[in-house]
Amino acid sequence: MTKKQENETSKELGMESKKNSGKSGKLKISVSAIRKGEKKTENKKPGQRRRRNHSGNDQARRRRPAAQDLLKDLKQKQRADEVQLNEQSQAAKKEYRKSLNKPAEEAKPEVKKAEVKKVETAEAPKVRGPKILKPSPARLKQGQEKSEGSRNERSDRRPASRNNSRPAARPDFASAPLPENKDRRRGNTGKPGRKGQNAFQDRGRNGSSDRSERRKRKNKKHQNAPQAKKPVTQRKERPLPESFEYEVGMNAQDLGKILHREPAEIVKKLFMLGIMTNQNQSLDKDTIELLAADYGIEAVEKVHEDISDIDNIFAQEMEASKNSDNQVVRPPVVTIMGHVDHGKTTLLDRLRHTRVSEHEAGGITQNIGAYQVRINDRLITFLDTPGHAAFSSMRARGAEITDIVVLIVAADDGVMPQTIEAIDHAKSAGVPIIVAINKMDRPGANPAHVTEQLMQYELIPEAYGGSTIFVNISAKTGMGIDELLENIILEADMLELKADPKQKAIGTVVEARLSRGKGPVADVLIQQGTLRVGDPIVVGDTFGRVRTMTNDKGHQVKKATPAMPVEITGLNDVPESADKLVVFDDEKTARAVGEARAQQSLQKQRENTQHVTLDNLFDTMKRESMKSVNIVLKADVQGSAEALGQSLQKIDVEGVRVNIIHSGVGAINESDVTLASASNAVIIGFNVRPTATAKSQAAGESVDIRLYSIIYKAIDDVKAAMQGLLEPTYEEKVIGNLTVRETWKVSKIGTIAGAFVDNGYVTKESGIRVIRDGVVKYDGKIASLRRFKDDVKEVKAGFDCGLTIENYNDIKEGDELEAYEMQEVKPS
Numbered sequence: 001m002t003k004k005q006e007n008e009t010s011k012e013l014g015m016e017s018k019k020n021s022g023k024s025g026k027l028k029i030s031v032s033a034i035r036k037g038e039k040k041t042e043n044k045k046p047g048q049r050r051r052r053n054h055s056g057n058d059q060a061r062r063r064r065p066a067a068q069d070l071l072k073d074l075k076q077k078q079r080a081d082e083v084q085l086n087e088q089s090q091a092a093k094k095e096y097r098k099s100l101n102k103p104a105e106e107a108k109p110e111v112k113k114a115e116v117k118k119v120e121t122a123e124a125p126k127v128r129g130p131k132i133l134k135p136s137p138a139r140l141k142q143g144q145e146k147s148e149g150s151r152n153e154r155s156d157r158r159p160a161s162r163n164n165s166r167p168a169a170r171p172d173f174a175s176a177p178l179p180e181n182k183d184r185r186r187g188n189t190g191k192p193g194r195k196g197q198n199a200f201q202d203r204g205r206n207g208s209s210d211r212s213e214r215r216k217r218k219n220k221k222h223q224n225a226p227q228a229k230k231p232v233t234q235r236k237e238r239p240l241p242e243s244f245e246y247e248v249g250m251n252a253q254d255l256g257k258i259l260h261r262e263p264a265e266i267v268k269k270l271f272m273l274g275i276m277t278n279q280n281q282s283l284d285k286d287t288i289e290l291l292a293a294d295y296g297i298e299a300v301e302k303v304h305e306d307i308s309d310i311d312n313i314f315a316q317e318m319e320a321s322k323n324s325d326n327q328v329v330r331p332p333v334v335t336i337m338g339h340v341d342h343g344k345t346t347l348l349d350r351l352r353h354t355r356v357s358e359h360e361a362g363g364i365t366q367n368i369g370a371y372q373v374r375i376n377d378r379l380i381t382f383l384d385t386p387g388h389a390a391f392s393s394m395r396a397r398g399a400e401i402t403d404i405v406v407l408i409v410a411a412d413d414g415v416m417p418q419t420i421e422a423i424d425h426a427k428s429a430g431v432p433i434i435v436a437i438n439k440m441d442r443p444g445a446n447p448a449h450v451t452e453q454l455m456q457y458e459l460i461p462e463a464y465g466g467s468t469i470f471v472n473i474s475a476k477t478g479m480g481i482d483e484l485l486e487n488i489i490l491e492a493d494m495l496e497l498k499a500d501p502k503q504k505a506i507g508t509v510v511e512a513r514l515s516r517g518k519g520p521v522a523d524v525l526i527q528q529g530t531l532r533v534g535d536p537i538v539v540g541d542t543f544g545r546v547r548t549m550t551n552d553k554g555h556q557v558k559k560a561t562p563a564m565p566v567e568i569t570g571l572n573d574v575p576e577s578a579d580k581l582v583v584f585d586d587e588k589t590a591r592a593v594g595e596a597r598a599q600q601s602l603q604k605q606r607e608n609t610q611h612v613t614l615d616n617l618f619d620t621m622k623r624e625s626m627k628s629v630n631i632v633l634k635a636d637v638q639g640s641a642e643a644l645g646q647s648l649q650k651i652d653v654e655g656v657r658v659n660i661i662h663s664g665v666g667a668i669n670e671s672d673v674t675l676a677s678a679s680n681a682v683i684i685g686f687n688v689r690p691t692a693t694a695k696s697q698a699a700g701e702s703v704d705i706r707l708y709s710i711i712y713k714a715i716d717d718v719k720a721a722m723q724g725l726l727e728p729t730y731e732e733k734v735i736g737n738l739t740v741r742e743t744w745k746v747s748k749i750g751t752i753a754g755a756f757v758d759n760g761y762v763t764k765e766s767g768i769r770v771i772r773d774g775v776v777k778y779d780g781k782i783a784s785l786r787r788f789k790d791d792v793k794e795v796k797a798g799f800d801c802g803l804t805i806e807n808y809n810d811i812k813e814g815d816e817l818e819a820y821e822m823q824e825v826k827p828s
């Protein structure tokens with residue numbers, strides 16, 4: 001401490017010091033100055049004063065003027081002054097900050113009254129505080145000599161000092177009466193001071209400079225702290241949201257951010273709710289909702305959208321377009337259906353060539369699965385794959401892209417089976433039908449007859465009061481083609497086909513292939529939005545960025561609008577027809593989604609792969625139109641392998657032959673199983689067995705291994721399996737042994753055997769063998785099984801039973817009975 005500081009300190013000790021001379025006087029004055037402050041507290045606490053009055057010895061010691069005491073007191077005073085200085089500077093800083101913050105606080109009505117109170121109360125004790133806590137030799141001695149009283153005093157004083165100083169300390173840490181806080185903290189630790197038993201002694205007596213330095217450093221820290229902590233304090237004041245969205249697994253820190261609360265507060269709240277957690281621990285749904293309920297706010301669990309579910313994205317975009325203000329009329333998408341040879345292909349060709357060559361000068365049509373035809377400045381999109389099979393297979397895969405079906409019926413042939421099928425397919429899809437009666441150029445054309453026939457299938461022309469459009473055409477000559485096109489537009493207008501070209505593009509693959517020069521190529525029909533070159537896309541299980549787009553005339557285009565068919569390149573793999581196209585915001589996401597989908601579909605494929613076995617061979621052959629049955633053949637010697645192989649290859653069941661994909665000598669090993677699994681083959685072993693690993697691998701991959709030791713049995717089984725005649729294999733299993741203890745002969749029933757079940761069990765359905773002197777006397781079925789007078793289904797070991805055997809009465813006492821069952825044997 002500098003001389004200047006000392007002088008200042010002595011000035012601050014009060015006017016009374018000037019009135020007195022001498023060291024003893026000084027001490028007296030400083031004590032009285034301190035006690036003045038104390039008196040205020042003491043007046044509030046009569047108990048405390050009472051105790052003090054009782055300590056007569058204290059009074060005596062306090063008055064003893066000793067040089068040592070004086071020196072100590074001086075040092076102590078210096079420290080106190082130093083502290084006071086610090087406090088005053090902090091208080092000044094706080095005042096300044098407060099004056100800066102005040103307008104902001106006043107502007108915030110939600111800053112509670114309590115907050116304002118805090119500030120108000122903080123001001124008064126800020127000045128008085130140090131006085132109250134100024135170290136006093138009297139108090140120190142009092143504390144030393146009467147520790148009990150001192151403890152009480154301390155504990156009594158705590159609330160008072162809290163009332164005075166704490167509220168001020170909260171809004172601004174720097175302005176807190178530091179020595180009090182510090183000493184109180186130290187006192188609470190219970191650690192004895194160097195020269196005394198409690199914190200008061202410490203506070204009063206220690207005077208080492210390093211401690212003073214430490215204190216200074218701490219003060220500095222405290223001074224710096226508010227700048228760092230202030231924003232945190234402000235965050236506390238932010239109101240709770242009315243509701244919040246959470247994810248299971250969030251921790252107190254995450255929730256703190258959402259709720260504008262300190263994580264510690266969340267942890268504390270949870271603790272009060274009986275949940276022990278820390279700030280980083282993941283919280284479950286119940287805990288988060290409990291916390292929300294405690295705060296009185298609503299917790300809403302975040303719903304995770306599976307972005308790999310592009311069907312869902314597709315459906316959402318479809319729905320979004322319906323409510324869009326950007327909807328515009330879009331071209332109709334048409335599929336041509338009809339019976340074989342009624343002129344579907346001819347009509348498609350005519351439309352493609354005539355319309356294109358007439359209106360698109362020099363345009364060379366591309367076969368891209370669909371094309372557009374222009375009529376009176378309106379476009380119509382025709383799908384290039386005619387027939388109801390293609391239509392329904394697309395439908396079966398969830399692609400409903402056709403708006404209108406043109407049912408073509410040859411005028412000279414009339415309604416035929418596939419005409420009816422086409423009607424049914426279109427109807428079941430709910431797609432309107434336009435009837436085109438074709439081959440009108442033919443001499444035998446009879447459109448009236450065709451119309452009559454179609455009326456039986458509820459296709460009634462407008463002339464007869466119906467709503468179906470009928471057009472007579474000749475795909476060959478071009479007659480009525482324009483009329484057909486105009487009617488398609490008419491129907492489309494009735495359907496009010498619209499799309500939003502401004503939203504994200506979605507579409508469906510009409511066809512896809514691998515092109516030598518271009519890589520994977522997909523012909524896509526855009527259904528909503530506009531697809532642009534460069535768009536990151538996912539198509540089915542493939543992904544990429546649209547590298548090039550080519551329209552049906554073979555022209556490169558930069559964008560494709562609704563109902564426009566385009567050939568796109570840039571995919572990582574060839575998608576399948578009916579796959580959906582969805583645009584993503586970035587290529588990274590598209591890649592992640594595409595890869596996830598490919599993985600999922602591979603997994604599904606693996607799960608669904610049912611390997612061919614001799615048991616399911618017939619069904620598999622029928623279902624998958626198999627042309628051959630793959631077999632891996634292993635035998636003990638080369639000769640057997642060759643002989644069996646040749647015999648098997650001679651089998652021919654309705655054109656299906658055996659294909660030996662591998663033949664070898666030795667045990668059936670893992671490689672055989674892997675090969676069989678990959679090529680969907682059955683393994684036949686002749687006088688060989690599978691290794692342990694091969695056996696478990698075969699079981700895991702559901703590969704059928706059949707073992708034989710007779711060549712013709714193997715041939716018969718394969719043949720029977722191919723014919724669907726393979727009988728399941730059964731094996732006898734002994735389930736119990738009985739001993740006949742008694743027999744009764746009953747007329748009409750026959751011989752009843754009273755037997756004891758030695759082991760296992762016997763059931764009413766069991767086969768039963770009568771063994772006498774080690775020789776099987778009879779093998780048959782149980783006729784009745786009883787315990788006492790009741791019929792029973794089963795009797796277990798250790799019990800007696802009565803039984804009769806079907807068609808056998810020669811049972812004798814002492815006979816052994818063997819009960820057995822025939823169990824189906826799984827391929828080993």
Ligand SMILES: Nc1nc2c(ncn2[C@@H]2O[C@H](COP(=O)(O)OP(=O)(O)OP(=O)(O)O)[C@@H](O)[C@H]2O)c(=O)[nH]1
Nearest residue numbers: 339340341342343344345346438439440474475476
């Ligand atoms: N005279 C005449 N012949 C036609 C007409 N339309 C098609 N044809 C002929 O009918 C035959 C069959 O025509 P396609 O177009 O192949 O019939 P499709 O319905 O496509 O037959 P599939 O592809 O087998 O289902 C061909 O020889 C055509 O030339 C027509 O309007 N007039």
